[in-house]
Amino acid sequence: MSETAMTRREWLLTDRPQSRLQARLGRAYVAWRRFTANRLAVVGLLIILGMVFLAIFAPLLAPHSPYVGDLAKSRLMTPGPAHWLGTDDQGRDILSRLIYGSRLTLQVVLLVAVIAAPIGLLVGTVAGYAGGWVDAVLMRITDIFLAFPKLVLALAFVAALGPGIGNAIIAIAITSWPPYARIARAETLTVRNSDYILAVQLMGASPWRIVLRHIMPLCISSLIVRVTLDMAGIILTAAGLGFLGLGAQPPLPEWGAMIASGRRFILDQWWVAAAPGFAILVVSLGFNLLGDGLRDALDPRGSGQ
Amino acid sequence: MRKPAGRAKRRASARLKSVAGFLVVVATTYLGLLAVTFFIGRVVPIDPVLAIVGDRAPAHVIERVRQEMGLDLPYYQQFWLYMTGVLRGDFGTSVLTTNPVMADIRRVFPATMELATVGTLIGAFFGIPLGVLAAVKRGSLIDQVVRIVGLIGYSVPIFWLGLLALLVFYARLGWTSGPGRMDVVFEYTFTPVTGFFLLDAIITGDWAALRDIVSHIILPASLLGYFSMAYISRMTRSFMLNELGQEYIVAARAKGLSETRIIWGHALRNAAVPLVTVIALSYAGLLEGSVLTETVFAWPGLGLYITNSLQNADMNAVLGGTIVIGSVFIAINLLSDVLYRMLDPRTRTR
Numbered sequence: 214m215s216e217t218a219m220t221r222r223e224w225l226l227t228d229r230p231q232s233r234l235q236a237r238l239g240r241a242y243v244a245w246r247r248f249t250a251n252r253l254a255v256v257g258l259l260i261i262l263g264m265v266f267l268a269i270f271a272p273l274l275a276p277h278s279p280y281v282g283d284l285a286k287s288r289l290m291t292p293g294p295a296h297w298l299g300t301d302d303q304g305r306d307i308l309s310r311l312i313y314g315s316r317l318t319l320q321v322v323l324l325v326a327v328i329a330a331p332i333g334l335l336v337g338t339v340a341g342y343a344g345g346w347v348d349a350v351l352m353r354i355t356d357i358f359l360a361f362p363k364l365v366l367a368l369a370f371v372a373a374l375g376p377g378i379g380n381a382i383i384a385i386a387i388t389s390w391p392p393y394a395r396i397a398r399a400e401t402l403t404v405r406n407s408d409y410i411l412a413v414q415l416m417g418a419s420p421w422r423i424v425l426r427h428i429m430p431l432c433i434s435s436l437i438v439r440v441t442l443d444m445a446g447i448i449l450t451a452a453g454l455g456f457l458g459l460g461a462q463p464p465l466p467e468w469g470a471m472i473a474s475g476r477r478f479i480l481d482q483w484w485v486a487a488a489p490g491f492a493i494l495v496v497s498l499g500f501n502l503l504g505d506g507l508r509d510a511l512d513p514r515g516s517g518q
Numbered sequence: 519m520r521k522p523a524g525r526a527k528r529r530a531s532a533r534l535k536s537v538a539g540f541l542v543v544v545a546t547t548y549l550g551l552l553a554v555t556f557f558i559g560r561v562v563p564i565d566p567v568l569a570i571v572g573d574r575a576p577a578h579v580i581e582r583v584r585q586e587m588g589l590d591l592p593y594y595q596q597f598w599l600y601m602t603g604v605l606r607g608d609f610g611t612s613v614l615t616t617n618p619v620m621a622d623i624r625r626v627f628p629a630t631m632e633l634a635t636v637g638t639l640i641g642a643f644f645g646i647p648l649g650v651l652a653a654v655k656r657g658s659l660i661d662q663v664v665r666i667v668g669l670i671g672y673s674v675p676i677f678w679l680g681l682l683a684l685l686v687f688y689a690r691l692g693w694t695s696g697p698g699r700m701d702v703v704f705e706y707t708f709t710p711v712t713g714f715f716l717l718d719a720i721i722t723g724d725w726a727a728l729r730d731i732v733s734h735i736i737l738p739a740s741l742l743g744y745f746s747m748a749y750i751s752r753m754t755r756s757f758m759l760n761e762l763g764q765e766y767i768v769a770a771r772a773k774g775l776s777e778t779r780i781i782w783g784h785a786l787r788n789a790a791v792p793l794v795t796v797i798a799l800s801y802a803g804l805l806e807g808s809v810l811t812e813t814v815f816a817w818p819g820l821g822l823y824i825t826n827s828l829q830n831a832d833m834n835a836v837l838g839g840t841i842v843i844g845s846v847f848i849a850i851n852l853l854s855d856v857l858y859r860m861l862d863p864r865t866r867t868r
Contacts, residue, residue: 353543353546353547353550354550356543356547357546357547357550357551357554358550358554360547360550360551360844360847360848360851361551361554361844361847362802362803362805362806362843362844362847363806364806364807364809364810365806365809365824365839365840365843365844366554366840366844368809368824368825368828368836368840369555369558369836369837369840370558372558372828372831372833372836373558373559373833445672445673446672449673449675449676452675453675453676453677453809453810456675456677456810456813457810457813457825457828457829458829459828469675472675472677472678472681476681479681479684479685479689480685480689483682483685486678486681487678487682489678490674490675490678490679490681490682493674493675493678494670494673494674494675494678497672497673497674497675498669498670498673500673501669501672501673502669
């Protein structure tokens with residue numbers, strides 16, 4: 214038994230992989246070993262997986278409806294056996310709302326990442342590869358967005374577009390792509406004059422093909438690390454917008470908006486506002502731990518400190 | 519003889535060039551800031567004309583006001599008017615308060631600056647020693663504490679922590695005062711001079727008011743200070759680790775200097791140069807963090823002004839506030855860059 218495990222390990226760690234697949238699996242294995250050596254990073258991964266699990270199976274896991282509460286009998290109840298985390302001012306079960314709220318949080322995080330990361334990747338790689346005035350113009354635009362305070366810019370955008378979770382996502386995405394562009398450009402500059410790019414150029418590949426097929430894949434890993442580290446910030450910004458009444462609108466169980474509605478009862482029924490804030494803290498912490506772990510595993514250069 | 523003169527000349531012209539490049543960068547960034555706020559102001563679904571005359575005004579009145587506001591002009595002319603207005607400090611009139619936005623901002627801005635300044639002072643006061651200790655005793659308990667404090671600082675929603683702080687320290691324990699800058703009692707007797715209430719109370723010698731102001735500012739400022747501390751201690755730790763690995767530290771040890779002197783006198787002194795930049799940036803970050811903090815603590819500063827205006831669709835006020843915060847951001851970035859060049863002799867020769 215141990216012998217097969219050993220050979221599998223040797224197969225993965227071999228210096229002379231026989232196929233591309235073997236090489237890739239080997240590298241993934243090394244990264245995974247480095248990642249799991251970091252306990253906190255594994256905790257972060259478990260938190261995120263737990264949240265994804267809650268979001269997927271919310272209807273099965275939530276004990277009550279997140280939208281309909283018993284106004285007559287169960288307003289602002291203390292946590293107890295019937296409602297583990299108590300109820301809010303409309304008699305809704307807070308635990309159920311938190312579970313459904315994980316769907317909104319996940320939606321915000323994923324959509325912002327899906328919108329902002331490709332924009333940053335494209336802007337950065339094109340600027341880095343093209344150089345000259347294209348680079349100058351694109352990077353000036355990037356710097357302009359970087360010069361803005363993120364939350365305030367997102368606020369101004371939501372003010373213009375109107376409140377709502379969709380507009381909040383757009384506003385956050387608009388304010389979060391510039392760092393990705395910077396990273397992608399820096400990565401592009403390091404590989405731009407390397408031999409393999411020259412080889413592809415000699416074979417007559419078009420600039421677009423080079424950028425898309427040969428440069429972008431190299432930027433992905435550092436971008437993933439940065440996006441994961443940013444996710445906590447994205448969650449906090451979305452919650453802040455929700456708290457100010459500019460993000461998800463009632464009766465959606467968005468965590469920031471739940472804190473805002475629990476704010477009125479903070480002195481007597483403190484758990485109404487405390488529970489969603491704690492959920493935000495745990496999930497943000499999860500993303501930060503995961504991001505730190507990924508950075509150390511995928512990018513050994515940055516882990517020196 | 520000719521050669522050094524030529525080199526000096528070349529160096530002077532290189533410096534002139536770098537200053538010019540610097541100015542161009544600042545100018546285009548500012549232009550971009552204005553372009554973005556202008557764009558936001560135009561895509562807003564609320565018609566600014568209707569906001570003034572109301573939706574029951576007759577068509578010819580609407581048309582006249584539209585012309586008076588210059589909204590019938592082509593966009594580039596509108597942008598020109600907007601830009602020249604902003605550069606003269608004219609952000610238009612607030613629909614909510616009916617004052618010029620600039621006057622409103624001038625009134626509320628000192629409150630935000632006072633909060634951010636006290637917050638940064640608290641953050642630096644605790645953050646730098648913590649970061650130094652964490653670097654010196656790497657892997658020890660204090661290093662872990664700094665790491666955890668930092669992680670939580672990056673993960674906690676500031677407005678939630680503010681609510682809990684109010685609940686515990688104001689409502690339950692009664693150690694501090696509640697929301698606002700000072701009690702109503704003092705509002706009639708207290709005379710603001712500079713707008714920074716802490717300074718004002720000291721200038722006028724109003725000690726009762728000073729106590730009240732301190733007990734109001736301590737909670738929101740500590741909250742902002744915590745976030746600033748999380749950032750400053752993390753950066754201090756990494757700068758210090760960098761310095762402690764250098765050869766001059768080995769040389770100092772070989773000379774027999776005391777460890778205290780090496781750490782605080784030699785290493786920290788060199789780490790202080792990049793730290794100035796970090797503190798400046800954290801100050802800028804606190805100006806932003808104050809938007810949510812001020813809402814929780816009913817602190818009458820720029821953040822509360824912006825969020826109040828947002829809720830009332832007062833776009834002039836929102837954009838005015840955005841431009842002011844954006845300008846301060848640019849200015850602080852610039853300042854920290856200049857400070858860095860002044861403090862670090864290695865960057866001067868280039």
